[in-house]
Amino acid sequence: MDDAPIIYGLEDFQARALAAHSAETEKINFLVGTQSLRRTNQVQLIEFDDDTSLVTKQTFEHPAGEVWRIVAAPQSPDMIATVYNNTQDYCGEFGAAIWRLSLEGSSSGSLDDSRSGGEQVEKLCSLNGASDVDAQIPGSPVPGLGSQAWSVVWAPENDSHLVTLVDNHIFYWDVEAAGRSAKIIGNVTVEGRGTVSLGSGRWYPHQHGSQVAATHGSSVRAWDMRTMKPTWCVEGAHTQLVRDLDFNPNMQYYLATCGDDCKTKFWDIRNTDQPLKELSDHSHWVWSVRYNASYDQLVLTCSSDQRIILSNLPSIASQPFGTMVDQEDTTKEDKEKVEGTEEGVIQIYDDHEDSVYAVEWSAADFWTFASLSYDGRLVINKVPRSVKYKQFMYAITS
Amino acid sequence: MYVQKTIKESSLKQLLEHESELVSEIQSLDSDCQTLVYDHYDKFIAAADIVRKMKEGSVSMEAQITRLQENMGRITASSTSITSALQERRGHLSRLLGVHGTLKKLEFLFHLPQKIDECIADRNFSEGVRSYVETAEVLHRYRHMPSFDAIHCDCEAAVGRLNAALKEQLALKEGSARHLTECVDLLLQLGEPAAGLCDDFLSHARTKLEDDLATLTRLAEAAAEAEQDGGTSHEAEAGEGAEEAKEISQDELSVSVPRKTVPMDILEFVDICHETFVGNLWLVISSYKEMFLRSPDEGGRSSTLALEKLRTFVAGLVDQYVAVVGVRVAAESDTAHYAPLTTALDKFHRRLHAITQLLPNTSFGDTALALKVGLATNLGDVRHALAAPRHLTQDGTESTHRQLNEHLTRLVAATAASIKERVTALQAFTQPKHTFAVKAEFRHRFCRELVREGVVVAFFLHLTDMMMEFCYKKDKDPVLLLLLSRMCLDLHTSTVHYLLSHCDEQLQLEDKSGLTQLHTITDGMKEAGQRLLNHYVHTQGAAISQMLRRSVELKDWLGCGEPRSVRRVMRTVLEEISTIDTQVGALYEEGSHRDRSSDSSRRTYHSVSASRGAGGRSAWSSYTPSQLDNSLVANLNKLWSERIEIFAPVEFTRLSILTGIVKISLKTLLESVRLRTFSRFGLQQVQVDAHYLRTYLWSYVADEHVLNVLLDEVVTSASVRCCEPELMEQRVVEFICDQS
Known part of the structure; x- marks a missing residue:
């Protein structure tokens, strides 16, 4: 029997920001940021206890505004960054900042007690570099428009580097003094039709994490952060907007993208003419795609058709323990034989009743993932046991 | 008795007459008897005379015969003596003759090697070989005698040379086939393996x-x-070419x-x-x-x-x-x-057939057939290739929507006609005047595998594939997609069936086992049609979505003023949808509105929204910042509505198609709205737009409920994303909509 999904409501908050608590490797933690224009927003740290299947949470107020994106620092568990819409001043002004959470371990108690928790996120530094640049670049084509295209991405395994995407700019930040200060050490402006802005971005996890890729309209572009020069590009990756991307954590060059054409596509960035594979299991826009950090044949996608789909893609995955790319061809057959798991959809999760905008694997447990729908419902799910055991068996035998 | 009877019955006179008759008869008989006796006596006397004469002659003859016997004996004796005298000489002579013959032969043998060499020099191989073959046996027999053995060796050597020369000859390329044959024949006679x-x-x-x-x-x-x-320059050079061709050929x-x-x-x-x-x-x-x-x-x-x-x-x-x-x-x-082609193939076949007869165990008929398989598919392929661009060009030149229907009919008819034409053309192959057409096996295979499977069925499958391909191509005219999908449907329902049966009839195919079934083709067609249609819906939906998304993204929702009219983009969307509606309407049937009575009009809309009670409009108009209420609205909405599949497959009806497009568009609107923040007036603008869409879109969708749910959700989302949610009076909204 597979475990039943754990469904957790955010108490009448809309939400679209979800992150795995990446610096915390012991507990299955997720960070959720709420979206409300009229109430004080919150950042909630949600902990899932695998043994008891209990969910505990710690709530922090986020007075700066509604949270559009949230990321956790890769090294310090108490550091997060958010992209927020400033509701205090009552105008849709976007900003980004690094915050500190005062973590108390699990002492925040059970679900019921935490309601009273009035802790706040402590602002470490603001990441609003846009004002300097705006002076040089004639303002956004439409006033007040570019503000929604904020995104913040922390470098893998390094607290001190981070990029923010604003309109069609990329800012490369050097974070110092445990987040107390940050300065822009590089920026790129993407040329192109003015109204196309950058969407979400990811650091390239290989080659010492020196590249950042970001969605840009229907394309995906990448830059080398050392030189701030463009490196590669997948033009027209999707027929419509690209919503998200993710890199295969184990295989160099492999990239997953998803977008408004209801498709998830997999690319080899060395040859971007043709996707390696295309999935079109969703019936509406696909908002996010995530590789499992260890078993990269497991891929999660979430969509505004209210579904999450877990797919198994051994044909474009590495071996579980990061063997070389060129061995893949020879081992592929064996792998399929041993696993017996078929390529394609493993399971469709339809526990949500609204569009699902975010899905994340847990940083601590390979088999657990959380998804967040707009109506504030967080669902924690596990990979079906049969799949898990097969992967596990294979890991042992190989 | 006779006497008594006569006496009794006759009169006296009669008796007397009778008596006198009898007397005269007796007398004549007497005289006859006497003459006979005299005659016989005469003859007897003559015979006796002859016997007496013979007796006298025989005595003298006896003496003569004895003399003759003596003479004969004497002659015999003399002849024997002569013979014995000549015997010895004759034996000698015959021996001499034998020796002479042998000597002659020996001479020939001695000269044989030289002769063969001469023959080689003169290239008169056959002569050389003949002489060798004649003598070979003798030589072989007398090999034990040393002198013969030498000759034999010489001969062998010479023959070896001959052999070599022959082989050389054989290896020469110029030799004609006949020449070759000679050589080999000779070599064979020489006993080569x-x-x-x-x-x-x-x-x-x-x-x-x-x-x-x-x-x-x-x-x-x-x-x-x-x-x-020829494709490029054929026509220009046609005249010249023909003349040249004659000379050169x-x-x-x-x-x-x-x-x-x-x-x-x-x-x-x-x-x-x-x-x-x-x-x-x-x-x-x-x-x-x-x-x-x-x-x-x-x-x-x-x-x-x-x-x-x-x-x-x-x-x-x-x-x-x-x-x-x-x-x-x-x-x-x-x-x-086709005519010259078939004739040519016929010739070809006949000739191969001749070879086949020559070599009974090899059947080149098969090979020839295989060729024709290739040929027939070739023909088919050419046709396909021709057919595809023709469709496209036709479509490209005229895409006036009104002509769509007419256009479709033409397209289907053209397809059907071209298939028919092809079948008829291929029938030429089965005409009995060609030899290969007579063979039953050929007919069978040709009709079944080539024409029906290879051409007709393959054509349909190709068509299906082609249609499918259209789904993956970008930048296709959506109207073309629509047209093609309808064509698939038509083919599916009737044309394929008709054409296949026509083909079967023409080719007299009775045994249907092993042939591709009708339904596999029609199913394929249907699927292709479905896919094309889905793709059409997606393309059109995407186009409208794009418009809506841009309009939401680019508008400054926070700074906009109070809504005075419906935004222009909504009108454009509506126009677009009505254009699509005309296009689709030209090709597809109406389809039915679901559940609700089809006369549900603007008026019933109010009752619908009213029946939705607290979940609907009333909740908004009396909207308070209470989040509880808000989420209640959302949750209630969801309770009533089943999950709406946005990119779901559509049916082959006008309403279903349009519903699909509308659903896609509205969902886009919803998602876009959720990404923005609205001021009060922004929200009201959304409200107006939604009402406008609701008023005019209902007639295009099969299930009005879907429309309502989606539009309600748009407004709800906008109100959630609004800093000071305050909806407009329904009256005002209606007023604005009516005005624009």
């Missing part, structure tokens, strides 16, 4: 035949090239191919083929048979071996040949002219 000779012969023949083949290949390729060139008959050949007629080509290759092959086979397979009974294993060799040899060559002809025939892409 047949197997080796077979190989030599065959390999030699092969080089020759391959030369021929190469020539033919060049011809064929030239034709193929010319065919390609005459040259070609002498097998030397000019570098630049002008395409010749396929009939000529087949003739040339026959003259060179097939003729030679025939010659080779017949001579081979004559030489190596003369007596299959005694040959036994070796002859079967030889036969086997020959068979593989011929099979290999014929394969090549067929391939060459295939190339040539493939070049004949101008499929309009």
